[in-house]
Amino acid sequence: MKREPQYLVARRGVLQAGAGLLFAAALPPLPAWSVSPDHYRIAAAPARARLAGPDRPETDVWTYNGTVPGTLVRLRQGEPTRLLVENRLDQETTVHWHGIRLPNAMDGVPGLTQPPIRPGESFVYEFTPQDAGTFWYHPHANSLEQLGRGLAGALIVEEREPMAVDRDLLWFLADWRLTEEGGIAPRFGNRMEAAMSGRVGNTVTLNGRASEAESFRTGERVRLRLVNASLARIMALRFEGHSPVTVAIDGQPCDPHEPAGGRLLLGPAMRIDVVLDMQGEPGKRYAVIDDFYDGLAYRLTELAYEERPPLRTHPLDASLDLPRNPLPEPDLATADRHGLTLQGGMMSGMMMRGGVMQGAGMMHGMMGMGGGAAWAINGMSMTGDGHAGMEPALTFQRGRSVVLKLRNETAWWHPMHFHGHSLRVLSRNGKPVPHRQWQDTVLVAPKEVVEAAFVADNPGDWMLHCHVMDHQMAGLMTVLRVD
Numbered sequence: 190m191k192r193e194p195q196y197l198v199a200r201r202g203v204l205q206a207g208a209g210l211l212f213a214a215a216l217p218p219l220p221a222w223s224v225s226p227d228h229y230r231i232a233a234a235p236a237r238a239r240l241a242g243p244d245r246p247e248t249d250v251w252t253y254n255g256t257v258p259g260t261l262v263r264l265r266q267g268e269p270t271r272l273l274v275e276n277r278l279d280q281e282t283t284v285h286w287h288g289i290r291l292p293n294a295m296d297g298v299p300g301l302t303q304p305p306i307r308p309g310e311s312f313v314y315e316f317t318p319q320d321a322g323t324f325w326y327h328p329h330a331n332s333l334e335q336l337g338r339g340l341a342g343a344l345i346v347e348e349r350e351p352m353a354v355d356r357d358l359l360w361f362l363a364d365w366r367l368t369e370e371g372g373i374a375p376r377f378g379n380r381m382e383a384a385m386s387g388r389v390g391n392t393v394t395l396n397g398r399a400s401e402a403e404s405f406r407t408g409e410r411v412r413l414r415l416v417n418a419s420l421a422r423i424m425a426l427r428f429e430g431h432s433p434v435t436v437a438i439d440g441q442p443c444d445p446h447e448p449a450g451g452r453l454l455l456g457p458a459m460r461i462d463v464v465l466d467m468q469g470e471p472g473k474r475y476a477v478i479d480d481f482y483d484g485l486a487y488r489l490t491e492l493a494y495e496e497r498p499p500l501r502t503h504p505l506d507a508s509l510d511l512p513r514n515p516l517p518e519p520d521l522a523t524a525d526r527h528g529l530t531l532q533g534g535m536m537s538g539m540m541m542r543g544g545v546m547q548g549a550g551m552m553h554g555m556m557g558m559g560g561g562a563a564w565a566i567n568g569m570s571m572t573g574d575g576h577a578g579m580e581p582a583l584t585f586q587r588g589r590s591v592v593l594k595l596r597n598e599t600a601w602w603h604p605m606h607f608h609g610h611s612l613r614v615l616s617r618n619g620k621p622v623p624h625r626q627w628q629d630t631v632l633v634a635p636k637e638v639v640e641a642a643f644v645a646d647n648p649g650d651w652m653l654h655c656h657v658m659d660h661q662m663a664g665l666m667t668v669l670r671v672d
């Protein structure tokens with residue numbers, strides 16, 4: 190097999206690991222063979238990875254350029270880029286650049302925006318990222334299985350003026366369902382699961398492996414880019430003894446703030462950038478806990494402090510404000526208003542808090558949804574990954590401001606993802622959302638009503654779907670048209 194460079198990296202030194210420190214999770218230093226930053230080659234191909242730990246068996250995975258997660262794509266804001274995607278799988282694929290505002294033809298939705306890339310063929314994606322921030326990429330064909338077997342990577346668009354931090358780290362989080370033998374559990378698309386929590390796995394990896402500890406030095410300031418690339422697992426992360434400050438959500442800068450209750454709520458496909466002032470004691474360890482699901486809390490990793498004198502005694506005195514991206518501000522006074530109601534799934538009080546497959550619920554609202562659909566939006570179920578002839582649920586006139594009211598009538602959480610646009614989240618259950626939060630993936634709690642606004646400035650047919658992959662496949666998907 191041809192050797193592919195593991196990382197192709199834009200030429201800029203700021204994101205390198207600090208001198209003399211050895212951190213697996215640091216963004217990789219610039220390799221000598223780095224090709225031009227505006228041209229990437231990404232091959233979707235099978236490979237093997239040691240996900241669960243050094244003493245555990247290897248897993249057959251599908252990867253971008255042979256690694257899990259795939260090649261880190263690092264672009265510069267406002268600079269045109271080309272990404273050549275080769276399909277070395279034995280089935281069709283596409284790549285979707287999640288969260289990037291780009292021309293419709295580059296969005297990677299089979300049938301809707303491009304023909305699928307057949308085995309042995311390739312496709313060139315070309316776009317100029319307008320927004321700096323933390324994004325990711327993944328297939329949009331047979332998505333449940335392709336993402337579930339490992340096809341995913343981070344996409345970072347650098348700010349023109351990087352934030353002053355000691356280190357810029359990426360934690361790419363993924364959730365796997367592994368068998369005893371280390372294989373990926375078969376049978377994607379269980380109908381029961383699809384009507385409940387979706388395929389929540391049993392092994393969470395951080396940058397491609399189950400992590401025992403990540404190294405830090407007392408006094409350093411770290412920018413930590415969290416990506417939840419799980420099929421279905423929602424995360425709520427707590428950093429014991431630390432107070433992360435959220436500086437961006439879904440790649441879009443927000444007013445720096447400490448998250449409610451110190452917990453970072455990260456639905457599938459969401460990203461959160463936090464700044465951490467590492468004030469732990471040298472030699473000590475602090476747990477990072479994910480306790481989203483009742484009774485299923487686990488230790489994601491530990492913050493392990495080196496036995497070294499502090500880097501500094503007071504936190505770095507530098508701004509936590511990231512420069513805003515050029516997002517058009519919706520005009521709420523004149524906006525068109527529409528409602529989108531999420532329907533279906535199983536109903537059960539027992540499972541209301543997002544429990545995972547605990548007992549069977551009553552089938553509810555599933556009658557009348559044809560073709561194996563378990564979910565619907567405004568009474569309509571679109572299933573699969575995207576295909577030709579999908580009629581839009583709503584059509585917006587280009588340039589109009591739009592307010593969408595997302596009403597979750599189901600008993601389940603849904604990370605609702607909008608292609609082509611970022612939305613400003615206005616309110617949740619009627620309560621204003623503070624801190625200027627723009628999102629492409631809006632996590633909606635059971636029975637919650639969320640209002641979000643945007644300017645429909647990007648022409649084309651755009652997917653809107655739940656990013657719990659089983660939910661998308663089973664009908665929680667629609668198309669929004671900007672004319």
Ligand code: C2O
Nearest residue numbers: 285287458606652
């Ligand atoms: Cu990240 Cu249509 O998805």
Ligand code: CU
Nearest residue numbers: 286287288608
């Ligand atoms: Cu997307």
Ligand code: CU
Nearest residue numbers: 603655657660
């Ligand atoms: Cu969902």
